[in-house]
Amino acid sequence: MAGYGSFNVDSLSAAISTYGEDVDKDSITQLFRAGRPIDCVGDSVSWDEVEMHRHLAPITGPDSPSSFQGQATKRVRSSALAHIKVSKMIPGSSLFKERAPGIDGADPASVLGYELEDLQKMIGASIEYLCASALLGTINVSNTTIPGSTVSFSVAFQPNTYTAGTWSSASTKIASSEIVDLMKDHRAASGMVPKIAITEPDVTGYIMQNTEAQTMLSNAFGAAFLQRSAFDPSLNDGGLQIGGLSFRTSDGVYVPEGGSPTRYWTQDRIALLPALDKLGGVLGMAEGYGIVPDGPAFGGAGSLGLKRAPSRGYYAYTMPSGDPAGIKLVAGWVGLPILLFPSAVTVATVS
Numbered sequence: 252m253a254g255y256g257s258f259n260v261d262s263l264s265a266a267i268s269t270y271g272e273d274v275d276k277d278s279i280t281q282l283f284r285a286g287r288p289i290d291c292v293g294d295s296v297s298w299d300e301v302e303m304h305r306h307l308a309p310i311t312g313p314d315s316p317s318s319f320q321g322q323a324t325k326r327v328r329s330s331a332l333a334h335i336k337v338s339k340m341i342p343g344s345s346l347f348k349e350r351a352p353g354i355d356g357a358d359p360a361s362v363l364g365y366e367l368e369d370l371q372k373m374i375g376a377s378i379e380y381l382c383a384s385a386l387l388g389t390i391n392v393s394n395t396t397i398p399g400s401t402v403s404f405s406v407a408f409q410p411n412t413y414t415a416g417t418w419s420s421a422s423t424k425i426a427s428s429e430i431v432d433l434m435k436d437h438r439a440a441s442g443m444v445p446k447i448a449i450t451e452p453d454v455t456g457y458i459m460q461n462t463e464a465q466t467m468l469s470n471a472f473g474a475a476f477l478q479r480s481a482f483d484p485s486l487n488d489g490g491l492q493i494g495g496l497s498f499r500t501s502d503g504v505y506v507p508e509g510g511s512p513t514r515y516w517t518q519d520r521i522a523l524l525p526a527l528d529k530l531g532g533v534l535g536m537a538e539g540y541g542i543v544p545d546g547p548a549f550g551g552a553g554s555l556g557l558k559r560a561p562s563r564g565y566y567a568y569t570m571p572s573g574d575p576a577g578i579k580l581v582a583g584w585v586g587l588p589i590l591l592f593p594s595a596v597t598v599a600t601v602s
Contacts, residue, residue, distance in 0.1 A: 263367065263567040264543070264560055267582050270371040271565050277375055278501050279382040279449065279515065283588045285527055286534030290563060291585075296537040297329040298589055305442055330406045332539050333381060333392065335374050336583035341366055343576040363580065367567060370582040374565070376505045378584060383501065383515040385588040386449065386522050386534075387598055388412075398507060406587070410596035411440035415521075418457040418601040425461050430494045437523045437597040445597065446526040448496045451516040454601060455500045458493065496523070523597040533595040539585035541566035 271277075289296060302324040309318040346359040377397060384390045388410050393403040413436050416429050423429060437445040458464055491498040501516040525533060541560040560566035567582040590596055 263569065263582075264562060264565065266364070267367055267371050267374075267567040268562060268565045270368050271375060271584075277379050277382075278499065278503060279386060280375070280379050280588075282386070282447075282449070282524070282530065283382050283534045283536040286530040286536060287532070287591065289535050289537035289589070291332060291537050291539040294334075294539065294585075295329055295331050296539075296587055296589070297327060298535060298537070298591060300326040300328055300591065300593065302326075302594065303442070330587060331402075331404055332537065332585050332587050333377075334402075334541075334583065334585055335377050336541070336581065337370050337373055338579055338581040339366060339370065340572060341578045341580055343578075346578065363569070363578070366580055367582060370567070370580065371565070374582060374584050378586070378588075379503060379515050380505065382588040383517075385590060386410075386596065387517055387520060390588075408590040408593045408596075410522075410590060410593045410598050411437065413437075413597055413599040415599050415601040418454065418461075421460055421462045423461065424463055425458060426463050426467060426493055430496060433521075433523065433597070433599055434494070434496065440597060441525075441592070441595040443525040443529065443595050444495075445523040446495070446497060446529075447524040448493075448498045449501055449516070449522040449524070450498060450520065451514060451518060452500055452502050453518055454521060455491070455498065457601065458491070458498070464493075519601050521599040521601065523599065525595055529595075533590070533592045535589040535591045537587045537589055538564040541583045541585050543568045544570065 289298065304320065304323060308320075311318060341362065346362055380397065381390055381392075385406070385408065388408050390406040392400055392405070394400050413433060415433060416423055418425055418429065434445050437443070491500075501514075503515050504512040505515065506512050524530065540563050542557055543560050543566055545556050545558040564586055565582070565584050567580070570579045570581065571577075572579050
């Protein structure tokens with residue numbers, strides 16, 4: 252990305268993919284990327300929701316025939332992929348005549364770089380919205396939920412749901428009772444031990460002002476039981492530890508045009524998940540391929556002028572604009588977050 256000539260189709264796709272790996276702003280997207288990657292060739296994705304048997308295997312005599320068991324329950328699901336594509340026009344004067352940000356003089360590569368990053372931030376915000384919606388149980392895409400959308404579709408999952416007590420009351424036994432009951436319910440629904448809890452700042456506030464939690468913090472045992480910051484974005488770090496659960500706060504916001512800051516995560520909700528190394532069987536990130544121009548000559552002799560993007564997920568390219576002279580910068584993403592094992596996700600509502 253050092254020079255203007257390096258901004259061909261392939262290098263732009265690589266650049267926007269690099270921007271998309273910024274882990275500080277896409278905490279829910281990170282979880283789905285830690286799950287199972289699903290490569291999609293077309294514009295739709297199919298997946299299996301599998302439910303294993305959980306009863307005891309019968310005991311038989313040494314010469315008894317085997318006890319026949321039915322197959323695991325499998326539900327075949329499918330959905331269209333979400334296509335995100337945004338663009339902007341960059342006049343030639345911005346590329347070659349105006350001072351680039353932070354530079355004494357024009358720098359076309361720098362201008363294209365920060366404009367591409369700006370588009371990626373918009374795309375990343377929509378992906379984070381889709382991922383948060385999926386984890387909470389339902390993806391709804393429409394012009395109402397995502398203004399400017401030209402398609403409408405819905406994907407409903409069926410995570411385990413749980414209604415907790417009044418966590419906003421400082422006297423509620425959050426650590427010793429509420430979280431224990433919540434974890435037991437998750438284990439009963441999925442057969443898996445919950446290790447990760449995703450929530451939002453209000454719930455984190457309930458915990459930190461809780462009388463029982465403050466008492467635990469006042470002694471050595473509490474320092475090990477309730478520690479660290481819940482706002483740590485790293486998936487590999489501990490977060491706020493309570494009773495075996497690692498709490499991570501989704502505090503990201505997006506700002507609709509003409510609107511006010513809006514959280515991705517719904518107020519007073521907690522989502523329980525198994526450990527990171529188990530997410531491959533629970534969460535999936537399906538990604539398809541965008542269509543990009545076929546090189547700088549766009550359609551030479553014997554060429555269609557188009558090709559599949561060099562990698563799945565993010566893609567980007569530029570096109571010349573003649574009147575006035577400038578560059579059209581296009582960036583996109585094709586994909587869909589999926590709950591592969593919905594019962595291994597518990598969505599709890601607190602008050």
